[in-house]
Amino acid sequence: MEGVGGDGAAAIAPLATWKDDFSRAFQYYLDKSTPLPTHRWLGTLAVATIYVLRVYYLQGFYIVSYGLGIYILNLLIGFLSPKVDPELEVLDGASLPTKESDEFKPFIRRLPEFKFWYAITRAFCVAFLMTFFSVFDVPVFWPILLCYWVVLFVLTMKRQIMHMIKYKYVPFSIGKQRYTGKKSAANGFPRD
Numbered sequence: 001m002e003g004v005g006g007d008g009a010a011a012i013a014p015l016a017t018w019k020d021d022f023s024r025a026f027q028y029y030l031d032k033s034t035p036l037p038t039h040r041w042l043g044t045l046a047v048a049t050i051y052v053l054r055v056y057y058l059q060g061f062y063i064v065s066y067g068l069g070i071y072i073l074n075l076l077i078g079f080l081s082p083k084v085d086p087e088l089e090v091l092d093g094a095s096l097p098t099k100e101s102d103e104f105k106p107f108i109r110r111l112p113e114f115k116f117w118y119a120i121t122r123a124f125c126v127a128f129l130m131t132f133f134s135v136f137d138v139p140v141f142w143p144i145l146l147c148y149w150v151v152l153f154v155l156t157m158k159r160q161i162m163h164m165i166k167y168k169y170v171p172f173s174i175g176k177q178r179y180t181g182k183k184s185a186a187n188g189f190p191r192d
Helices: 006-033 037-058 062-080 113-130 142-167
Strands: none
Touching: 037 062, 037 113, 062 113, 062 142
Protein backbone atom coordinates (compact mmCIF):
# COMPACT_ATOMS: atom_id res chain seq x y z
CA MET A 1 0.00 0.00 0.00
CA GLU A 2 1.40 3.34 -1.02
CA GLY A 3 1.31 6.53 1.05
CA VAL A 4 -2.01 8.13 1.89
CA GLY A 5 -3.09 10.58 -0.82
CA GLY A 6 -0.18 9.80 -3.10
CA ASP A 7 -2.12 10.38 -6.32
CA GLY A 8 -4.13 13.29 -4.87
CA ALA A 9 -0.99 15.09 -3.69
CA ALA A 10 0.63 14.60 -7.09
CA ALA A 11 -2.41 16.13 -8.77
CA ILE A 12 -2.50 19.14 -6.42
CA ALA A 13 1.23 19.93 -6.62
CA PRO A 14 1.12 21.33 -10.19
CA LEU A 15 -1.92 23.43 -9.30
CA ALA A 16 -0.15 24.88 -6.25
CA THR A 17 2.96 25.54 -8.33
CA TRP A 18 0.89 27.28 -11.02
CA LYS A 19 -0.87 29.38 -8.35
CA ASP A 20 2.46 30.43 -6.83
CA ASP A 21 3.90 31.29 -10.25
CA PHE A 22 0.81 33.28 -11.19
CA SER A 23 0.82 35.12 -7.86
CA ARG A 24 4.50 35.96 -8.22
CA ALA A 25 4.09 37.21 -11.80
CA PHE A 26 1.00 39.25 -10.86
CA GLN A 27 2.85 40.89 -7.97
CA TYR A 28 5.81 41.59 -10.26
CA TYR A 29 3.62 43.50 -12.72
CA LEU A 30 1.82 45.33 -9.91
CA ASP A 31 5.20 46.45 -8.56
CA LYS A 32 6.33 47.57 -12.03
CA SER A 33 3.12 49.62 -12.45
CA THR A 34 3.54 51.51 -9.17
CA PRO A 35 5.58 54.45 -10.55
CA LEU A 36 3.28 54.82 -13.60
CA PRO A 37 0.02 56.30 -12.28
CA THR A 38 -1.09 57.73 -15.63
CA HIS A 39 -0.74 54.38 -17.37
CA ARG A 40 -2.51 52.59 -14.51
CA TRP A 41 -5.48 54.97 -14.58
CA LEU A 42 -5.71 54.77 -18.38
CA GLY A 43 -5.87 50.98 -18.04
CA THR A 44 -8.62 51.33 -15.44
CA LEU A 45 -10.47 53.71 -17.76
CA ALA A 46 -10.27 51.08 -20.50
CA VAL A 47 -11.64 48.39 -18.14
CA ALA A 48 -14.44 50.75 -17.03
CA THR A 49 -15.29 51.53 -20.65
CA ILE A 50 -15.53 47.84 -21.48
CA TYR A 51 -17.81 47.32 -18.49
CA VAL A 52 -20.06 50.26 -19.41
CA LEU A 53 -20.30 49.08 -23.02
CA ARG A 54 -21.23 45.57 -21.87
CA VAL A 55 -23.96 46.87 -19.55
CA TYR A 56 -25.25 49.17 -22.30
CA TYR A 57 -25.24 46.34 -24.85
CA LEU A 58 -27.05 43.92 -22.50
CA GLN A 59 -29.49 46.57 -21.22
CA GLY A 60 -29.33 45.05 -17.75
CA PHE A 61 -27.26 44.46 -14.62
CA TYR A 62 -28.24 47.83 -13.17
CA ILE A 63 -28.11 46.49 -9.60
CA VAL A 64 -24.51 45.43 -10.20
CA SER A 65 -23.73 48.91 -11.55
CA TYR A 66 -25.44 50.54 -8.58
CA GLY A 67 -23.45 48.41 -6.14
CA LEU A 68 -20.28 49.26 -8.05
CA GLY A 69 -21.13 52.97 -7.82
CA ILE A 70 -21.71 52.77 -4.05
CA TYR A 71 -18.42 50.89 -3.61
CA ILE A 72 -16.50 53.47 -5.66
CA LEU A 73 -18.11 56.29 -3.67
CA ASN A 74 -16.96 54.60 -0.46
CA LEU A 75 -13.42 54.29 -1.85
CA LEU A 76 -13.48 57.95 -2.91
CA ILE A 77 -14.37 59.04 0.61
CA GLY A 78 -11.42 57.05 1.95
CA PHE A 79 -9.17 58.59 -0.69
CA LEU A 80 -10.22 62.14 0.18
CA SER A 81 -10.13 61.69 3.96
CA PRO A 82 -7.07 62.22 6.14
CA LYS A 83 -5.56 59.22 7.86
CA VAL A 84 -6.09 60.85 11.25
CA ASP A 85 -9.52 62.45 11.39
CA PRO A 86 -9.33 65.44 13.76
CA GLU A 87 -13.03 65.03 14.56
CA LEU A 88 -12.99 61.40 15.63
CA GLU A 89 -9.58 60.40 16.93
CA VAL A 90 -7.47 61.61 19.81
CA LEU A 91 -4.55 63.49 18.35
CA ASP A 92 -1.14 62.15 19.29
CA GLY A 93 1.32 64.24 17.38
CA ALA A 94 0.36 63.79 13.72
CA SER A 95 -2.56 66.06 12.90
CA LEU A 96 -3.75 68.59 10.40
CA PRO A 97 -3.01 72.20 11.33
CA THR A 98 -6.17 73.95 12.53
CA LYS A 99 -4.68 77.39 13.24
CA GLU A 100 -2.35 79.58 11.26
CA SER A 101 0.32 79.24 13.96
CA ASP A 102 0.22 75.41 13.87
CA GLU A 103 3.10 73.53 12.30
CA PHE A 104 2.53 72.22 8.79
CA LYS A 105 2.06 68.48 8.57
CA PRO A 106 1.64 66.81 5.19
CA PHE A 107 -1.70 65.35 4.21
CA ILE A 108 -1.69 61.57 4.56
CA ARG A 109 -4.64 59.79 2.99
CA ARG A 110 -6.68 57.13 4.73
CA LEU A 111 -6.62 55.19 1.45
CA PRO A 112 -3.39 55.65 -0.57
CA GLU A 113 -3.64 56.26 -4.32
CA PHE A 114 -2.25 52.87 -5.32
CA LYS A 115 -4.70 50.96 -3.14
CA PHE A 116 -7.50 53.23 -4.38
CA TRP A 117 -6.60 52.44 -7.99
CA TYR A 118 -6.22 48.72 -7.32
CA ALA A 119 -9.57 48.47 -5.52
CA ILE A 120 -11.41 50.33 -8.30
CA THR A 121 -9.83 48.23 -11.04
CA ARG A 122 -10.59 45.02 -9.19
CA ALA A 123 -14.19 46.19 -8.60
CA PHE A 124 -14.72 46.84 -12.32
CA CYS A 125 -13.28 43.42 -13.17
CA VAL A 126 -15.53 41.66 -10.65
CA ALA A 127 -18.57 43.61 -11.88
CA PHE A 128 -17.68 42.66 -15.46
CA LEU A 129 -17.50 38.98 -14.49
CA MET A 130 -20.86 39.28 -12.74
CA THR A 131 -22.47 40.32 -16.05
CA PHE A 132 -21.93 36.77 -17.32
CA PHE A 133 -24.33 35.32 -14.72
CA SER A 134 -28.02 36.00 -15.20
CA VAL A 135 -28.73 35.62 -11.47
CA PHE A 136 -27.30 39.14 -10.98
CA ASP A 137 -29.58 40.67 -13.64
CA VAL A 138 -32.40 41.78 -11.34
CA PRO A 139 -35.05 43.75 -13.23
CA VAL A 140 -35.25 47.29 -11.82
CA PHE A 141 -36.21 50.72 -13.07
CA TRP A 142 -32.70 52.11 -13.52
CA PRO A 143 -33.54 55.88 -13.50
CA ILE A 144 -34.58 55.59 -9.85
CA LEU A 145 -31.28 53.93 -8.95
CA LEU A 146 -29.38 56.60 -10.87
CA CYS A 147 -31.25 59.45 -9.15
CA TYR A 148 -30.72 57.87 -5.75
CA TRP A 149 -27.00 57.42 -6.43
CA VAL A 150 -26.64 61.05 -7.61
CA VAL A 151 -28.40 62.31 -4.45
CA LEU A 152 -26.20 60.09 -2.30
CA PHE A 153 -23.07 61.32 -4.13
CA VAL A 154 -24.03 65.01 -3.74
CA LEU A 155 -24.84 64.68 -0.03
CA THR A 156 -21.69 62.70 0.69
CA MET A 157 -19.44 65.09 -1.22
CA LYS A 158 -21.08 68.08 0.44
CA ARG A 159 -20.30 66.58 3.84
CA GLN A 160 -16.72 65.79 2.77
CA ILE A 161 -16.14 69.29 1.37
CA MET A 162 -17.53 70.87 4.55
CA HIS A 163 -15.08 68.69 6.53
CA MET A 164 -12.22 69.90 4.30
CA ILE A 165 -13.23 73.52 4.83
CA LYS A 166 -13.65 73.11 8.59
CA TYR A 167 -10.23 71.52 9.12
CA LYS A 168 -8.50 73.45 6.30
CA TYR A 169 -6.96 70.66 4.26
CA VAL A 170 -6.76 69.96 0.56
CA PRO A 171 -6.29 66.32 -0.42
CA PHE A 172 -4.64 67.12 -3.75
CA SER A 173 -1.26 68.50 -4.65
CA ILE A 174 -0.44 69.70 -8.12
CA GLY A 175 3.09 68.41 -7.89
CA LYS A 176 6.39 68.85 -6.23
CA GLN A 177 7.71 72.40 -6.31
CA ARG A 178 11.02 72.69 -8.11
CA TYR A 179 13.61 75.39 -7.92
CA THR A 180 14.49 76.45 -11.43
CA GLY A 181 17.02 79.13 -10.61
CA LYS A 182 17.41 82.45 -12.35
CA LYS A 183 17.79 82.40 -16.10
CA SER A 184 19.50 85.07 -18.11
CA ALA A 185 17.47 86.56 -20.92
CA ALA A 186 20.25 86.13 -23.50
CA ASN A 187 20.95 82.40 -23.55
CA GLY A 188 18.46 80.80 -21.16
CA PHE A 189 21.18 79.47 -18.84
CA PRO A 190 21.45 80.28 -15.12
CA ARG A 191 23.75 83.12 -14.19
CA ASP A 192 27.10 82.40 -12.57
